[in-house]
Amino acid sequence: LNQVLQLGTAEAVEATIDTARTLDGYLEYLGNHDTFTEEQQATFSKLFPEYSEADFLVLGSVAAWITQQNPQEDPASFISLLLSEPLKVTKTDLTDDEKANLIQSWFNNPEKLPPDGEEVVACSGGDRYSFGEQVLFTGLGNPDLIAGAEQFKSGNYSTALTRFKTATQGTPNNPEPQIYYQNTQVRLKSGDTASYRIAAVVPVKNREDSALDILRGIADAQREFNEQQERRRGPLLEVQIVNDDNSVDVGKCIAEELAKNDDILAVIGHNSSKVTQGALPAYEQGDLAVISPSSTSTELKASNFFRTIASDAMSGKALAEYVTQKHPSGIPIAIFHVVGDTYSESLQSEFRKNLDPEKFPIISIDISSDSSSDLDNVIDEIEDSKAQVVVLFPSTDYITRAIGILRGLEENPNTDDIQVIGGDALYTSQVLVEGGSATEGLVLAAPMPLTEDYLEKTDAQWLGQVNWRTAASYDAALAITSVLSNTSERSEIIEALENSVDLEADETSGLPLDFSSGQRNIEKPSLVRACSNVPSPSGARFGFAPIEVCDEQTQPTPTPTPTSTSTPVRTSSPSTAPQPISPPRQSTPRPATPRPATPRPVTPPSTPDEPYIPPVPSETQMPVPGFP
Numbered sequence: 001l002n003q004v005l006q007l008g009t010a011e012a013v014e015a016t017i018d019t020a021r022t023l024d025g026y027l028e029y030l031g032n033h034d035t036f037t038e039e040q041q042a043t044f045s046k047l048f049p050e051y052s053e054a055d056f057l058v059l060g061s062v063a064a065w066i067t068q069q070n071p072q073e074d075p076a077s078f079i080s081l082l083l084s085e086p087l088k089v090t091k092t093d094l095t096d097d098e099k100a101n102l103i104q105s106w107f108n109n110p111e112k113l114p115p116d117g118e119e120v121v122a123c124s125g126g127d128r129y130s131f132g133e134q135v136l137f138t139g140l141g142n143p144d145l146i147a148g149a150e151q152f153k154s155g156n157y158s159t160a161l162t163r164f165k166t167a168t169q170g171t172p173n174n175p176e177p178q179i180y181y182q183n184t185q186v187r188l189k190s191g192d193t194a195s196y197r198i199a200a201v202v203p204v205k206n207r208e209d210s211a212l213d214i215l216r217g218i219a220d221a222q223r224e225f226n227e228q229q230e231r232r233r234g235p236l237l238e239v240q241i242v243n244d245d246n247s248v249d250v251g252k253c254i255a256e257e258l259a260k261n262d263d264i265l266a267v268i269g270h271n272s273s274k275v276t277q278g279a280l281p282a283y284e285q286g287d288l289a290v291i292s293p294s295s296t297s298t299e300l301k302a303s304n305f306f307r308t309i310a311s312d313a314m315s316g317k318a319l320a321e322y323v324t325q326k327h328p329s330g331i332p333i334a335i336f337h338v339v340g341d342t343y344s345e346s347l348q349s350e351f352r353k354n355l356d357p358e359k360f361p362i363i364s365i366d367i368s369s370d371s372s373s374d375l376d377n378v379i380d381e382i383e384d385s386k387a388q389v390v391v392l393f394p395s396t397d398y399i400t401r402a403i404g405i406l407r408g409l410e411e412n413p414n415t416d417d418i419q420v421i422g423g424d425a426l427y428t429s430q431v432l433v434e435g436g437s438a439t440e441g442l443v444l445a446a447p448m449p450l451t452e453d454y455l456e457k458t459d460a461q462w463l464g465q466v467n468w469r470t471a472a473s474y475d476a477a478l479a480i481t482s483v484l485s486n487t488s489e490r491s492e493i494i495e496a497l498e499n500s501v502d503l504e505a506d507e508t509s510g511l512p513l514d515f516s517s518g519q520r521n522i523e524k525p526s527l528v529r530a531c532s533n534v535p536s537p538s539g540a541r542f543g544f545a546p547i548e549v550c551d552e553q554t555q556p557t558p559t560p561t562p563t564s565t566s567t568p569v570r571t572s573s574p575s576t577a578p579q580p581i582s583p584p585r586q587s588t589p590r591p592a593t594p595r596p597a598t599p600r601p602v603t604p605p606s607t608p609d610e611p612y613i614p615p616v617p618s619e620t621q622m623p624v625p626g627f628p
Helices: 017-022 024-030 038-047 053-069 075-084 086-091 096-108 143-153 157-170 175-190 208-232 248-260 273-285 312-326 342-353 375-385 396-411 429-439 452-462 468-484 490-499 547-554
Strands: 195-202 236-243 264-268 289-292 305-307 333-337 362-366 389-393 419-422 443-446 526-531 543-546
Touching: 143 157, 143 175, 157 175, 175 195, 175 208, 175 236, 195 208, 195 248, 195 468, 208 236, 208 452, 208 468, 248 264, 248 273, 264 468, 264 490, 273 289, 273 305, 273 342, 289 468, 289 490, 305 468, 312 342, 312 419, 312 443, 312 526, 333 342, 333 375, 342 389, 362 375, 375 396, 389 396, 396 419, 396 429, 452 468, 468 490, 526 547, 543 547
Parallel strands: 195 236, 195 264, 264 289, 289 305, 333 362, 333 389, 389 419, 419 443
Antiparallel strands: 443 526, 526 543
């Protein structure tokens, strides 16, 4: 069955028992063969033009399997069931093994067939998990990485190691080959089992930038730990990269699988609060510790859950204090949020509770609603509210629409001077690149400040592509490795994380780390602004930097006055553009800029619940993402 399923994706079809019986001769033949002859194909096409060859290869193999399992069973009756329901799975991106498992489980339990129209989710294997046996970030293009994965999967670790090493040199800012390189070294030195294993669950497909940010920090911590362990002759660390698609359903399924896998001792993830919230019950039931470097919702609470960043309570308060300081007399505010999303609702709630409602009247707008898909309607609502500050708290699913609002505000002469602030979900290179000039002045709360020491340490390693997610994931991995030397029992790891982790600032990315209160104690998150003359992603006019750094860049540079004994001061000629002022190194913690990204066209939202209407450009207006 698995071999047949590998031949291709079958189309969902409908049929009756009578139709299935009519095809019995073909099904019997296909149950024992893996292809048609040219003559058989021609006959088949004439008789059944609405069905594909792959459809009947699947059905034939199922019929043969049914007969083998239970000779008394009528294959035709079950085939008709397959034709009407389970073949819908062939339209999904499930792996061949997952499709086979689902079909077999449906045969054993027909009453568990999914209701009509319900999406099938499975994650028991395939392209979601990798220690190095396959490439998950397929769009980054690295032939050596692909070749290394093939050798790793075959157990040819020496050859795989060489390929992964070359891959890291070819794409030095890509953490995937670096993690696989470390894993391969572990396999060569320790065998397949004599190591510690943890999982890093990230949104490879739908939030690639954030996933890479997180994996960079984990790769650094893995390398440092293994170097220390080699000197101590202790067990080494392997990291399994897992893709959750930033999906709640997939995240739940992955959590169940990881909880059942006794080899996995702890999890770093997930990226978004909603996915983490959905996955926590399965992890808790499996006594599996979870440390998130990016889930900030105050609703996330469990005995096995920890995080290395400030929660929304701190970020919401910091943004409210910023608005109050700028407008002490009060102003109208418009907040865009996602109803029902744990991150968006959490951040909005914390922001509002720190404002005086009499001074700051607020209008709340659901950015996920159908009416919010009409840009003109959105701008009209803002104008009608008389808002002087617009607050963007989208979930990760609605970042594209938030970018559209930024651009819409800029292009409307009645709203182009409105101050825009937002949450950490907008701290991405996508916002800076696709938002263009509309991002200038955008103020965000970064849930973890960075120190100069950490930036200097990592800039060369990752070519400057680090930010708060990188530092937070580095610290998450450090917390786990700090307790592995004392225990490798899941329940004891949870207890040790809560009671034994006590890392000084010089042992982490720059801030002390302990989980005695259940989460890291960060006194105040960092407020950043999008401004010029600071490091920025490729294709972006602006970059994120601490507000004080942006302010310094706007100060005029005094012109030195030459003396009679000095060399005349050289000035730029009219044809030479002045060089941008480099941001000074600060001694206080500051967040780094997001990793550079190549300019990319606006793409439709990746989630089905966010309707997308392609922008229609005019001669004078660039298209606005997410809006007509």
